Amino acid sequence: MIKGGVGRCIMQTVIIDSHNEILLYWIREYCRHKMPLVVVRIDRHHDMFSDCPRLPAKEGRNIFDYFDRMMPEIYEYAKRRLNEGNFTCPAFHYGILGSLYHFDPRKEKIDAYGRVFGGEFLDAPRTRIRSSSAGKKRIDLIEWDGASTKLRKQNGKLVPAPQSIGVHALEVDLEENSLPVVIGFDLDGLCTTDERDLAKGAIEKRLDRVKSLLECISSPVLACIARSQTPRAYVPADMVDELQEAALCLMERKCQAHYYQVFSRGSKFHLL
Numbered sequence: 001m002i003k004g005g006v007g008r009c010i011m012q013t014v015i016i017d018s019h020n021e022i023l024l025y026w027i028r029e030y031c032r033h034k035m036p037l038v039v040v041r042i043d044r045h046h047d048m049f050s051d052c053p054r055l056p057a058k059e060g061r062n063i064f065d066y067f068d069r070m071m072p073e074i075y076e077y078a079k080r081r082l083n084e085g086n087f088t089c090p091a092f093h094y095g096i097l098g099s100l101y102h103f104d105p106r107k108e109k110i111d112a113y114g115r116v117f118g119g120e121f122l123d124a125p126r127t128r129i130r131s132s133s134a135g136k137k138r139i140d141l142i143e144w145d146g147a148s149t150k151l152r153k154q155n156g157k158l159v160p161a162p163q164s165i166g167v168h169a170l171e172v173d174l175e176e177n178s179l180p181v182v183i184g185f186d187l188d189g190l191c192t193t194d195e196r197d198l199a200k201g202a203i204e205k206r207l208d209r210v211k212s213l214l215e216c217i218s219s220p221v222l223a224c225i226a227r228s229q230t231p232r233a234y235v236p237a238d239m240v241d242e243l244q245e246a247a248l249c250l251m252e253r254k255c256q257a258h259y260y261q262v263f264s265r266g267s268k269f270h271l272l
Helices: 019-033 063-081 088-093 167-175 202-214 240-254
Strands: 010-016 037-042 097-103 110-113 115-117 120-122 127-134 137-144 151-154 157-160 163-165 181-186 222-226 256-259
Touching (some): 010 240, 037 202, 088 127, 088 137, 110 167, 115 167, 137 157, 181 240, 222 240
Parallel strands (some): 010 222, 010 256
């Protein structure tokens, strides 16, 4: 890990493919800091669907000891049993996340799923376990709890109803925040496979909006960039490397970062 100069933060940046793989890194940060995370996600999609299988019962063990022992299984759980649309639900269920701020750079507003005030969380979405059976096998699924969380219907499914806030409100929330902040950056926030006919400068405009958002975050501990190529491609395959480079450049400007992939120079996307 590379340290920045005086007053600069230290941040680790990792690159994944499918965004549900981020759960492993959230859990690592949760265990490292021993406190819930504040997540700022840049993404075209909210990824707040539910109906997730739960992890094996921890049987009275301390949650941090439990996750430490379960770490090899957690990667497989995140990659094989969750999907790119529902991985945030178990993160709220197990107390890993306390609030999530979702920003789609195509829009002006941020969707807040819970908010952070100092060291406390307000209105975080709640979950419950729904049990069913298939033959003699019991199946426990995590779903949003409509009794304690306001839900809305989308594509025939129930998801938490977010609070719409502006960038300034996010900045105020994070200024007083004493909890670890992590960034999730899905490259489909910049361009998706159905946007090949974008107007000239559209991606640069979105990058500028992301840059403004990142200025609200003083000391993130982790940034995770998702390429979103499998199991379904959300980002054009012929653009993903350039978009990844642009996202990494933004992270480098934000903090001195150490990341786990070498990338080429000479991006065609120009940041102001």
